[in-house]
Amino acid sequence: MILTTCAACAAPLAHDAPRCVRCWTRYCDSTCQHDHWRRGHKQMCKKIHRGGNAEQYHADKKYKEAVAVAVEACADDTKGQTCYICTQALHWKTKEGLVRGCSCRGTAGFVHVSCLAEQAKILMDEAEENNLSGKVRTERFHRWHTCRLCEQQYHGVVSCALGWACWKTYLGRPEGDQVRSGAMTTLGSGLCDAKHYEEAVSVQEAELSMMRRLGDSEHMLITQGNLAMTYHAIGRMEEALRLRQEVYSGTLKLHGEERRETLIAANNYATSLGNLERWQEVNTLMRDAISVARRVLGENDEMTLRMRSFYARTLQDDDVAATLEDLREAVTTLEDTARTARRVLGGAHPTSALIERELRNLREKLRANETPEKLAQEAFRTARAKLAQEREELAQTLADSSAKPSQDA
Template sequence: MILTQCAVCATDLGLSLGKKCGRCSTRYCGPDCQVQHWERGGHEALCRRIRRAGGAEQYHADIKCNEAVAVAVEACADDTRGQTCYICMEAVHSRTGEGLVRGCACGDRDGVASGRTGIAHVSCLAEQAKILNDEAEENNLALKGRWDRWHTCSLCEQDYHGVVFCALSWACWKTYLGRPETDWPRGAAMMLLGIGLGDAGRFEEALSVQEAELAMRRRAGASAGRILDVQANLAVSYHNLGRLEEASSMQRDVYSGQLKLNGEENRGTLMAANNYAISLTHLKRYAEAKSLLHKMIPVARRVLDESSEITLKMRWKYAEALCRDTAATLDDVREAVTTLEDTERTARRVFGASHPTTTGHEESLRDARAALAARDVEALGDALGALGAA
């Protein structure tokens, strides 16, 4: 259950407080709000419709998904004008009437002339992912790889991002929310929704989902590794909401837990190390961030590769820490610029020009070049001053 507020006064009910409508499970803080909603809030007319839709949670998810799809379609309007869906070959979805989106690297990467656009309807992407995973469950096949279709483009093999990812994550959640808490797809869908909301800048909503997921995972007796994954996502939401000390403390614990559980040559450990380093840089603890990244970047290069998103982000954040440290030398700033020039080119080639990783690199590179230019002017002034004194 993700609905955690009273439908009338929005009081936070957590996962168990208050009461529910006996017919449709809409949540209230108490009988007064329930009566008010029935008599003056229109619930009498809505109750049957919500129940037919599958209950309050399903009804809420359907509405939120439609809203998220509309936002994504509007955001992608210029990019998709005159195009058709690569799955159904229609411009407008025949059943939902929705428009097109594109939130991957297809047609957006330097030096790539595949002709693939990645333009589709969110409903088509969702149906494609559902069919693949239903087939796996029916035939007792591994879900790994198939589940990726909920967040990764099948053409360019890069993750969706921003409002498109958010819309697809709502589609995923509404598909699996009726499953028992112990079912793997339900937990994975809840995790995906939390990440998708955060990716679209809906940080408070992401936090609410992730807190509900953590409580659910603990209730269901999830493994230590799964709990660490949820805590890592929760820490990102803390960070996005400006709760930097809480975020850093949790990221430190997640990194320590991953290291103990899986060793350093593990994707989860490497991701946790990068997240912890990011939190340290935002707290201006640059020396600690540099030390951690200096140790883990060679591991990432060995275990993953130079073009993996984790490796690129590690090198990006190492360069930022080099450049922003008040103790940085001129050589440090030059190294930061050289590193960012290299990683920005790779990010553009792999993820495309509009991906947040690419645009983040560009911004950091501009800042580093400006810092280097200022240092060069300062060095020239010092040299001229010394010459005049001589």
């Protein structure tokens, strides 16, 4: 159920809220239903029913709106081009224009959303009719969100239109159906890509509620992670942190510390801690996670590089507690990470470019902080720490000598 609010008063609804017997529009109670009937639902009820009932009618309407937005947004880029699937400029049935929402270059990648949706549906139908393996079904389902030419995910308003296309195709399936669950995930991601965050929250919260009812713990972790990203995007940091903590602990329990999924969850959890300036917890978590990543994934893995880059940022983000020693450690870490990223990924790779930018910013911050006053303070702290250590060593030596048994006859 994606329609999660009462049609009359917009209050949140339970998944089993009462509904109109003809068109399945949902309400808080009979009072809201009667009020909505008097305010115009009487004239719309039959039309909604003919459109496949409330959920289907709503999804079809949102799909058409999303396609129109995507076509308009891509109009300048697609002018004079034809669809690589049907070879027409206008879709033969819907008369919609072209879009381009992936990483294809040149004349490739121009397409109708309807053609992409039909192609993805046909591939999934064949996989289910022929009882193909789960791996093949997953690969074919990816056509709902990934270009088969450049193998990059669609983005922005095109991703949103495909999300509605996917949901309207599979929403009639039983609640526990895996393809239907995948369609909810695709829709939520598409709404986020188009920055429709409030709608995305509604979809993802409904999906999480469904996962809890079904007891699907692994899929629930994915849904919680997606919802946490959306909470973060709209500034609900505490809720994002709570979910990411649950995702990290759940993934750690399910897969152990040495799986990539666990390391990703740890990195996301640390990001939320950093957003709330809980730097000590961030540093502790990241040191342990990076140690595992370097051992399991290797020094050259992109995930390891990203984690080391993030850890370097956290060393200097705490303006109150960060010392010159912390800044120097951060610069050293980023310099080593940047060298590896250039060698493994190339200088033009987004991750390499991000690390280089952070390294430049961090070097500037270090130079700005290496003032005579700061250097004097650092020297004083170092001398005091050394003196304290010498006192502890002397005290330990005296304690050890006094504890020795007497050698007198």
